[in-house]
Amino acid sequence: MLSTEQIIDIMSKQGLRITDQRRTLARLFAEAPGYLTAKDVYEYMERKYSGLSFDTVYRNLRVMQELGVLEQIVFEDGVKFKSHCSQDHHHHHMICLQCEKTYPIAFCPMDMTDMPEQFEVIRHKFEVFGYCKDCRAQLGSLPGESGHTTGGDGKEGPALHMKKSALATAAAGESVAGKSQ
Numbered sequence: 001m002l003s004t005e006q007i008i009d010i011m012s013k014q015g016l017r018i019t020d021q022r023r024t025l026a027r028l029f030a031e032a033p034g035y036l037t038a039k040d041v042y043e044y045m046e047r048k049y050s051g052l053s054f055d056t057v058y059r060n061l062r063v064m065q066e067l068g069v070l071e072q073i074v075f076e077d078g079v080k081f082k083s084h085c086s087q088d089h090h091h092h093h094m095i096c097l098q099c100e101k102t103y104p105i106a107f108c109p110m111d112m113t114d115m116p117e118q119f120e121v122i123r124h125k126f127e128v129f130g131y132c133k134d135c136r137a138q139l140g141s142l143p144g145e146s147g148h149t150t151g152g153d154g155k156e157g158p159a160l161h162m163k164k165s166a167l168a169t170a171a172a173g174e175s176v177a178g179k180s181q
């Protein structure tokens with residue numbers, strides 16, 4: 001994860017004006033342990049800057065994502081943002097659906113992708129979702145228990161399990177569980 005100063009540095013090097021709000025956003029993401037929704041960020045910012053609009057916050061998140069300081073992941077319950085990894089070599093992520101920890105994976109499927117003739121690739125995404133070792137142990141011993149920090153997990157149980165088995169099928173031959181640490 002990038003530090004507050006690294007985030008500010010990248011933004012300013014790419015010509016973005018470093019306002020007090022953007023500095024606060026940089027600190028928020030550098031210190032956040034997991035993913036934040038735009039709503040989380042708005043609620044935090046709004047306490048500090050009264051009268052701030054959701055659109056302004058969202059625009060800043062977009063800009064920060066485009067500049068590569070934030071990563072955006074689409075979860076079942078919506079888009080979430082996190083400070084970009086500080087590893088600068090190209091990599092992808094395995095993401096735990098329960099605790100939202102991410103594990104870097106060096107494998108890139110682009111090398112194996114058939115490309116239509118003269119197709120110019122600008123960017124690509126490859127994300128693998130599942131459950132980490134700790135969460136698997138927890139989920140296994142406490143079925144249906146909702147001792148999570150985020151609310152509303154109960155209703156998503158079946159969907160998550162479907163997703164998990166779909167992933168297991170898709171990754172047959174490659175041990176997803178074994179690689180997830």
Ligand SMILES: [Zn+2]
Nearest residue numbers: 085091093104
């Ligand atoms: Zn990463």
Ligand SMILES: [Zn+2]
Nearest residue numbers: 096099132135
């Ligand atoms: Zn986990």
Ligand SMILES: [Zn+2]
Nearest residue numbers: 090108109110
């Ligand atoms: Zn890649």
